[in-house]
Amino acid sequence: xxxxxRLYRVLLHLYPxxxxxxxxxxxxxxxxxxxxxxRDKGRLAAAALYLKLVGDGIANAGREHWAAxxxxxxxxxxxxxxxxxxxxxxxxALSRRHADLFGPALNVLGVVYIALFxxxxxxxxxxxxxxxVWALLPLGMLAWALTFMAGTSLSxxxxxxxxxxxxxxxxxxxNGMLAVGIFYTLLRGDRIPKSALVVMALILxxxxxxxxxxxxxxxxxxxxxxxxxxxxxxxxxxxxxxxVGLTAxxxxxxxxxxxxxxxYMLLFGDSDYLWGSPYRDWPGLPLYMAGMVFLFFVLAxxxxxxxxxxxxRATAVFAPAIVFLVGRVAVPAFVLGEAAxxxxxEIVFSGTILLSLVLGWILYRHIGRAxxxxxxxxPQPVL
Amino acid sequence: xxxxxxxxxxxxxxxxxxxxxxxxxxxxEKHGYAIMREVENSTAGRVSMGPGTLYGAIKRLLKSxxxxxxxxxxxxxxxxARRRYYALSGLGRDVLAAESEHLARxxxxxxxxxxxxxxx
Numbered sequence: 367x368x369x370x371x372r373l374y375r376v377l378l379h380l381y382p383x384x385x386x387x388x389x390x391x392x393x394x395x396x397x398x399x400x401x402x403x404x405r406d407k408g409r410l411a412a413a414a415l416y417l418k419l420v421g422d423g424i425a426n427a428g429r430e431h432w433a434a435x436x437x438x439x440x441x442x443x444x445x446x447x448x449x450x451x452x453x454x455x456x457x458x459a460l461s462r463r464h465a466d467l468f469g470p471a472l473n474v475l476g477v478v479y480i481a482l483f484x485x486x487x488x489x490x491x492x493x494x495x496x497x498x499v500w501a502l503l504p505l506g507m508l509a510w511a512l513t514f515m516a517g518t519s520l521s522x523x524x525x526x527x528x529x530x531x532x533x534x535x536x537x538x539x540x541n542g543m544l545a546v547g548i549f550y551t552l553l554r555g556d557r558i559p560k561s562a563l564v565v566m567a568l569i570l571x572x573x574x575x576x577x578x579x580x581x582x583x584x585x586x587x588x589x590x591x592x593x594x595x596x597x598x599x600x601x602x603x604x605x606x607x608x609x610v611g612l613t614a615x616x617x618x619x620x621x622x623x624x625x626x627x628x629x630y631m632l633l634f635g636d637s638d639y640l641w642g643s644p645y646r647d648w649p650g651l652p653l654y655m656a657g658m659v660f661l662f663f664v665l666a667x668x669x670x671x672x673x674x675x676x677x678x679r680a681t682a683v684f685a686p687a688i689v690f691l692v693g694r695v696a697v698p699a700f701v702l703g704e705a706a707x708x709x710x711x712e713i714v715f716s717g718t719i720l721l722s723l724v725l726g727w728i729l730y731r732h733i734g735r736a737x738x739x740x741x742x743x744x745p746q747p748v749l
Numbered sequence: 750x751x752x753x754x755x756x757x758x759x760x761x762x763x764x765x766x767x768x769x770x771x772x773x774x775x776x777x778e779k780h781g782y783a784i785m786r787e788v789e790n791s792t793a794g795r796v797s798m799g800p801g802t803l804y805g806a807i808k809r810l811l812k813s814x815x816x817x818x819x820x821x822x823x824x825x826x827x828x829x830a831r832r833r834y835y836a837l838s839g840l841g842r843d844v845l846a847a848e849s850e851h852l853a854r855x856x857x858x859x860x861x862x863x864x865x866x867x868x869x
Contacts, residue, residue, distance in 0.1 A: 374800060381801075389808065392781055393800035395831040399782040400799075418799060426801025433805075 370401035373416055377423030382434045435677040443500070443671035450500035451671060454479065455663030462641050463655070480508075500671070513540045541602040558729075565725040572718040573601040575710070601718055639694050648702060654693075661686045676731075683723060691716050756840060757847040760813065766806050769796055771815065771837060771845040778819050778836035781807065807835060815841035 374397040378386050397419060404411040457479055464470075483504055490498050517537025574597050638644060640658050642651045669682030694716055698704050763771070766788075773779060773787040784807075785798050798806070810816045819834045837845065859865050 377801075385804075385808065389804040389833075391831040392833045393804050395829050396782050396785070396800040396803065422799030422801040426799075426805050429801075430805060433809075 368398055368401050369412070370397040370415065370419060373397070373419055374423060377420065377427070380423060380427035382427075382430050385430050385434075435680065436675050438674045439676065440674050440679075442674060445672075447498065447500040448668050448671045450498075451504075451667045452663055454504045455667070456659075459655075459659040459663055466641075483508075513537055513544065516540055538598050538602055542598065545602055562725060562728045565721055565728060569601045569718055569721045569725065570598070572714050572721065573597040575714045640690060645697060645702065648697075650701065654697070658690065658693075661689060680727065683727075687720055687723060691720060757844045760815065760844045761848055761851065763844070763848045765796060766798060766802065767810065767815075768845070768848055770803075770806055770810065771841055771848075774816060774835060774837045775842070775845060778821075778834045780832040780834050782832070784835070810841070811835075814838055815844055 371394050374394055378390050378393065381390075400415055400419070401412070404415050457475060461473070461476065483501070487498075487501055490501075514537055517535075517540055518533045520540075521533040521536045640662070642648070642654050642658075645651050645654070648654070666682050666686045669685075670679055673679045673682055694713065769788040769792065770784055772791065773784045779787070781800075781803050785803055788796050788798060807816070811818065815838060816835045817838050819836045821834065856865070
């Protein structure tokens with residue numbers, strides 16, 4: 367193999383996979399032809415060609431990725447469905463605010479919502495012979511809540527010695543089993559992208575970092591199952607949510623992210639920092655909360671479900687997460703002037719969630735490249 | 750053909766690289782490298798396309814239906830099997846004609862205004 371071809375073979379990895387698969391061989395042949403042209407023109411001409419190939423490869427790979435992201439592939443989900451998808455998040459916001467102002471949370475409304483959801487959903491599925499798109503978001507949230515409830519219930523079987531640590535350990539094991547089971551079922555026979563494996567490893571590692579930090583500050587006297595639970599609780603939870611999202615992707619083809627997003631809303635929604643709890647005395651708190659609620663529970667679902675392109679979907683999912691993560695550091699450091707309030711554990715956890723979104727995105731793109739025949743056999747999502 | 754004109758209008762004006770690729774295919778099907786060679790020759794080396802640029806443009810031209818990949822291949826003994834051959838579609842020929850006419854009109858105006866010399 368000649369140098370130009372070897373060089374371009376490496377550069378091809380920068381291109382979107384479908385472009386590489388369709389035109390890769392022809393592009394390698396082209397690079398080889400170009401090298402043949404300069405064969406008798408000396409080393410300088412060859413070096414100039416290699417430089418030109420590198421520039422061509424990098425610039426056009428970026429252009430192809432951008433074009434793929436901007437390709438209009440999806441029909442926007444109707445507005446009523448977008449509103450339905452926003453309901454659980456808005457309820458959560460209302461309930462948190464109510465609890466802050468008046469004490470008790472609005473649990474009754476939540477129970478009513480879940481009851482209605484459980485009642486209406488089977489009827490809709492039965493009547494329309496399909497799963498409504500908007501329901502993927504609450505389902506993602508429910509999937510998260512259900513393993514938590516199952517963990518609590520199972521640990522209580524252990525009797526009076528059971529405490530929050532055992533409950534956490536059982537939930538961790540359940541999340542891990544679910545994640546592994548779903549990933550195995552979904553990706554069996556598929557070659558998982560290396561980037562996805564790297565991100566998965568980072569997610570799992572991210573669980574250990576806060577533990578290391580804690581052990582440096584004070585001696586940690588934990589039993590093995592407690593250490594395991596503390597290290598893996600959040601990473602496995604994140605992986606499980608990605609897996610749930612991908613189940614939706616396999617079944618509904620275009621909608622890999624909403625179910626992940628359902629969990630993502632809850633994971634961020636569960637964070638005290640989203641609600642500004644640590645900033646109680648800050649006068650800007652109401653504005654901060656209103657902004658976060660709008661960003662996460664209105665703008666993000668609307669953007670995700672109405673987007674016609676992958677770029678729109680990526681923006682809808684990643685932009686609120688990035689704003690939150692930046693705010694998480696910027697508010698205590700620059701607005702409140704209390705950098706000490708930046709807790710490493712919280713930062714790492716936020717990073718875990720961001721990584722889980724990245725993983726969801728990589729696998730979403732991977733699954734989206736399934737052979738067209740296979741995709742056509744799948745039922746298409748409708749309202 | 751008025752209908753044909755309506756169809757072509759949405760593709761105009763063409764970018765220089767697209768115009769040159771379509772022009773290169775006007776006299777018959779070619780593979781990517783032959784297209785690039787012809788473009789380089791016809792522009793005296795001013796337009797030069799690497800593999801990324803060329804196949805990016807080809808991908809978009811295929812998608813818009815201005816060119817088509819041809820199934821016929823020369824004898825494998827005479828050519829590399831990795832090459833892909835392309836030909837102008839009917840729409841591509843109409844678009845190329847419309848752009849060429851537009852450019853010819855611009856050249857005529859430039860000539861009338863003595864921006865360039867008279868045709869030899």
